[in-house]
Amino acid sequence: VDRQRPELVNLANQVWAFAETALKETRSSKVLADYAEAQGFKVERGVAGMPTAFVASYGEGKPVIAILGEYDALPGISQKAQPTKEPLEAGAPGHGCGHNLFGAASLGAATALKELIAAGKLHGTIRFYGTPAEESVGGKLYMIREGLFKDVDVALAWHPADETRADTRSSQALVDFLVEFHGKTAHAAFDPWDGRSALDGLELFTHGLNMMREHVRPTVRMHYVIKDGGDVPNVVPDHAKVWVWVRDTKHVSVDELLGRVRKIAEGAATAAEVQATVRVQSGDYETLVNRAGERLLQSNMEWL
Helix, strand or coil, X not given: CCCCHHHHHXXXXXXXXXXXXXXXXXXXXXXXXXXXXXXXXXXXXXXXXXXXXXXXXXXXXXXXXXXXXXXXXXXXXXXCCCCCCCCCCCCCCECCCCHHHHHHHHHHHHHHHHHHHHCCCCCCEEEEEECCCCCCCCHHHHHHHCCCCCCCCEEECCCCCCCCCCCCCCCCEEEEEEEEEECECEECCCCHHHCECHHHHHHHHHHHHHHHHHHCCCCCEEEEEEEECCCCCCEXXXXXXXXXXXXXXXXXXXXXXXXXXXXXXXXXXXXXCCEEEEEEEEEECCCCCCHHHHHHHHHHHHHC
8 A cells, every 4th residue: 555655646636636526427437447457457347337437356256355436526616625615616516525535545455455366365356346426326326236246245435534443333314306396387477377386386395394304303304405496587487396315314214204205295286286296316225334344444443
């Protein structure tokens, strides 16, 4: 790892500068995959139907160790490499979750293990999984569905933080969905009574969602952005759309919350005399923490 350090720092800096958002990480994915290939890994690019997903493998047989890496940025948070807020380019994407480090350091770890296998000191298979779009659809979901993890014995991941420790906390389960409203257009000044506002339906829905906050567990998080509220003020809007994430500690709770949200959407549509559709886009279960593995990781880090 020390020998690779300058190259890994350079990789992290490149991914920072590219600052590419979910499923558009073309250059970020390429520099990582190219580096893996140069180190002797067999690289399969564009896996699971995603051009920016790849798997780099070395070795053979068991155990199969997977190390996960991410490299997508977030929209609108362009930032210079300094502790005070100052964008490189106002409004442009940037790295706020350290995914520029996540991909490079994970690949460094995989390469270190690859060299031990090549030297005959370890036996088995090491794989680096380049997992895109963690900040949106969650590329890992599609890689799992494609069967790319079926023969994996252990998957290792990490995340930049202000502490170095094994993580025994779970993550939040979530569901990501769109609620769309369809009404009837009309002239807002001359005959608004002939229209049925999709935006009215959306506003009633978000109001209902916000009323729901008082009657959920303290662990629940609900957040949304309005993607579409019509075109111009003087036309009753016949289309409106809101993008929502609902989270909790367990997926069973998220499912129950989604059922309540569907009823709010139906009620809002009924009140506004419009149509509503709820379309689930993605979601995640909570992390099932492997405490035996975490204890081993912690003891190894304390030894180091």
